[in-house]
Amino acid sequence: MDPISRLIRELARLPGIGQKTATRLAFHVLRAPAPQVRDLAQALHEVKEKIRLCSHCMNLTEHDPCALCADASRDGRVICVVAHPPDLLAIERTSSFRGRYHVLHGVLSPLDGVGPDDLKLRELLLRVQGKPQHISDEEDEAALSSQPANQPAITEIIVATSPNVEGEATAMYIARMLKPLGLRVTRIASGLPIGGELEYADGITIARALEVRREI
Amino acid sequence: MDPISRLIRELARLPGIGQKTATRLAFHVLRAPAPQVRDLAQALHEVKEKIRLCSHCMNLTEHDPCALCADASRDGRVICVVAHPPDLLAIERTSSFRGRYHVLHGVLSPLDGVGPDDLKLRELLLRVQGKPQHISDEEDEAALSSQPANQPAITEIIVATSPNVEGEATAMYIARMLKPLGLRVTRIASGLPIGGELEYADGITIARALEVRREI
Numbered sequence: 083m084d085p086i087s088r089l090i091r092e093l094a095r096l097p098g099i100g101q102k103t104a105t106r107l108a109f110h111v112l113r114a115p116a117p118q119v120r121d122l123a124q125a126l127h128e129v130k131e132k133i134r135l136c137s138h139c140m141n142l143t144e145h146d147p148c149a150l151c152a153d154a155s156r157d158g159r160v161i162c163v164v165a166h167p168p169d170l171l172a173i174e175r176t177s178s179f180r181g182r183y184h185v186l187h188g189v190l191s192p193l194d195g196v197g198p199d200d201l202k203l204r205e206l207l208l209r210v211q212g213k214p215q216h217i218s219d220e221e222d223e224a225a226l227s228s229q230p231a232n233q234p235a236i237t238e239i240i241v242a243t244s245p246n247v248e249g250e251a252t253a254m255y256i257a258r259m260l261k262p263l264g265l266r267v268t269r270i271a272s273g274l275p276i277g278g279e280l281e282y283a284d285g286i287t288i289a290r291a292l293e294v295r296r297e298i
Numbered sequence: 299m300d301p302i303s304r305l306i307r308e309l310a311r312l313p314g315i316g317q318k319t320a321t322r323l324a325f326h327v328l329r330a331p332a333p334q335v336r337d338l339a340q341a342l343h344e345v346k347e348k349i350r351l352c353s354h355c356m357n358l359t360e361h362d363p364c365a366l367c368a369d370a371s372r373d374g375r376v377i378c379v380v381a382h383p384p385d386l387l388a389i390e391r392t393s394s395f396r397g398r399y400h401v402l403h404g405v406l407s408p409l410d411g412v413g414p415d416d417l418k419l420r421e422l423l424l425r426v427q428g429k430p431q432h433i434s435d436e437e438d439e440a441a442l443s444s445q446p447a448n449q450p451a452i453t454e455i456i457v458a459t460s461p462n463v464e465g466e467a468t469a470m471y472i473a474r475m476l477k478p479l480g481l482r483v484t485r486i487a488s489g490l491p492i493g494g495e496l497e498y499a500d501g502i503t504i505a506r507a508l509e510v511r512r513e514i
Contacts, residue, residue, distance in 0.1 A: 084360050085348045089341040095334065097326050098319070102498070109384050110313050111345060112358060118311065119346050123339040125305040129327060130335050132301045142328060144300050168325055282318070 086112070138209070140185040140202040142167045150174075150183060157181045158233055162240045162292075163206065163256060165189045165249065168281045173242065178289035181240075184209065189248040190255055198255065210236045210260060238266040240295055244280045245272040257298045268295040302328070354425070356401040356418040358383045366390075366399060373397045374449055378456045378508075379422065379472060381405045381465065384497045389458065394505035397456075400425065405464040406471055414471065423475060426452045454482040456511055460496045461488040473514045484511040 083091070086108055093104035111119055135141070136148035143149070150156065160181030164170050170183050186201040198204075208214065212233070241256050243249035257267040271294040274283050283291075299307070302324055309320035327335055351357070352364035359365070366372065376397030380386050386399050402417040414420075424430065428449070457472050459465035473483040487510040490499050 085341065085344045086358060089345045092334075092338040092341040095338075096323055098322070103314070105384060105387075106314070107312055108345065109382070111342060112349060112383075116346050118308075119342055122308040122311075123342040125301065125308040126327060126335055126339040126342075128301045129305045129324065130332050133328060142302060166325070167328075168321060171321075 139183045140187065140205055141170055141183060142185075155180075159235065159237045160240065161206075161210070161236055161238070162242050164280070165243045165252070166281070169242065169244075172281050172283065172285075173288060173292070176285040176289040176292075178292055179240075181238075184239075186243075186252065189243055189252040191248045191251075201252070203256070203259065206239075206256070207259060210239070210263060210265060236265065238268060240268050240270060240292070241298070242270045242280065242292070244278070245270075245274050245276050246278075249280075253298060267298055269298045270295050351401075355399045356403065356421055357386055357399060358401075371396075375451065375453045376456065377422075377426070377452055377454070378458050380496070381459045381468070382497070385458065385460075388497050388499065388501075389504060389508070392501040392505040392508075394508055397454075402459075402468065405459055405468040407464045407467075417468070419472070419475065422455075422472070426455070426476060426479060426481060452481065454484060456484050456486060456508070457514070458486045458496065458508070460494070461486075461490050461492050462494075465496075469514060483514055485514045486511050 089108045089111065090101070090104045093099055093107050094101055096104075099107070132144050133142050134146065136143045136146055136151055138147050138151040141148050141150065145152075157180050161184050162170075162173065162179055162181055163184045163186060164173065165186050165188060167185055170185060173179055173183075184202065184206050186203065186206070188196055188201045190196060190198065190201070212235070239256065239260055241253040243252045253269050260267050270288075270291040272291065274280065274287055274291050280288070305324045305327065306317070306320045309315055309323050310317055312320075315323070348360050349358050350362065352359045352362055352367055354363050354367040357364050357366065361368075373396050377400050378386075378389065378395055378397055379400045379402060380389065381402050381404060383401055386401060389395050389399075400418065400422050402419065402422070404412055404417045406412060406414065406417070428451070455472065455476055457469040459468045469485050476483050486504075486507040488507070490496065490503055490507050496504070
């Protein structure tokens with residue numbers, strides 16, 4: 083297979099990129115300045131090499147702990163739980179939340195075979211209990227030991243999963259898991275359009291939904 | 299800048315990819331299997347490293363002469379002139395043309411500052427005159443010398459630029475340049491939707507337009 087066909091095939095494997103778009107992109111790449119294409123290839127490579135999970139909040143990060151967990155000015159008593167890293171970015175863009183986060187990397191979806199063990203729920207439980215979270219390799223163990231000892235006790239969990247069936251089910255599961263520990267578990271208000279995706283909601287709607295969150 | 303933001307920025311530089319699509323693609327890349335991402339980065343790299351212009355038809359190719367120019371079963375007496383490499387692929391997909399090609403790498407567009415010297419028009423003239431085309435480096439010189447000596451004389455030039463203002467102007471320019479040499483210069487019929495782009499036309503329309511080409 084020649085290099086152009088190979089590039090078209092690889093581009094067409096990306097989500098939302100069909101054969102025609104892949105062809106258009108490939109010929110753009112052929113015309114583009116070499117440094118620009120090298121930068122893109124390098125960025126693809128680096129993102130896979132350097133990005134891992136923050137041992138505290140499970141967000142994607144280059145350095146462990148991540149910038150948000152390392153930021154002493156943020157309120158460690160309130161944890162906002164999101165399904166995916168882009169959801170976290172969407173909330174950060176509104177500048178309306180100054181607590182910390184926990185990324186589940188999915189939502190409960192029995193039809194798709196996604197159960198509690200497939201999400202970072204155990205890590206959330208250990209985190210609110212103040213216990214070290216399960217860590218898979220030694221490098222991360224070292225990073226964890228650098229965790230400041232004076233973490234404030236967590237008092238509130240805001241569940242900011244999308245307001246659809248899976249998101250609601252995940253919120254209910256978290257409430258049942260954490261309320262027995264005496265924690266306040268809240269849900270962002272569904273000022274968000276029902277059935278929509280958090281990632282694509284506008285900032286004002288997200289900020290409003292955070293503000294009028296309700297007890298669950 | 300962290301690797302994720304850098305990847306989003308590089309992806310957003312591609313045509314038709316905005317900030318949101320770039321973000322979606324970047325997080326897909328983070329979740330995708332490492333070999334798949336490595337293949338994409340590699341394909342981007344290779345396409346810039348290995349692809350150059352065929353010294354005969356100016357099409358993009360890995361090997362010089364390209365597969366189409368090296369194919370002895372094709373009719374070397376008829377040359378189909380296209381603006382861009384994807385146009386050539388669109389015609390090839392119809393399997394309705396068995397001659398050879400010449401790729402201009404653009405169309406005349408005075409408003410955009412594209413004049414005859416910016417296109418591969420000089421190479422087309424030298425080619426129909428049976429003279430070696432201007433070649434920039436020694437490797438290509440060597441490739442050219444491997445050209446079979448018994449190339450048949452070219453008798454017809456089919457101008458298959460898109461049927462819009464720039465494409466028509468380019469066709470007229472080619473007709474004025476080549477008709478004094480006693481060549482038949484034809485134009486694909488505008489069975490193609492006027493104002494549209496050849497690259498995206500359906501195969502039947504392209505085949506029909508080739509078939510009922512007219513003298514210019």
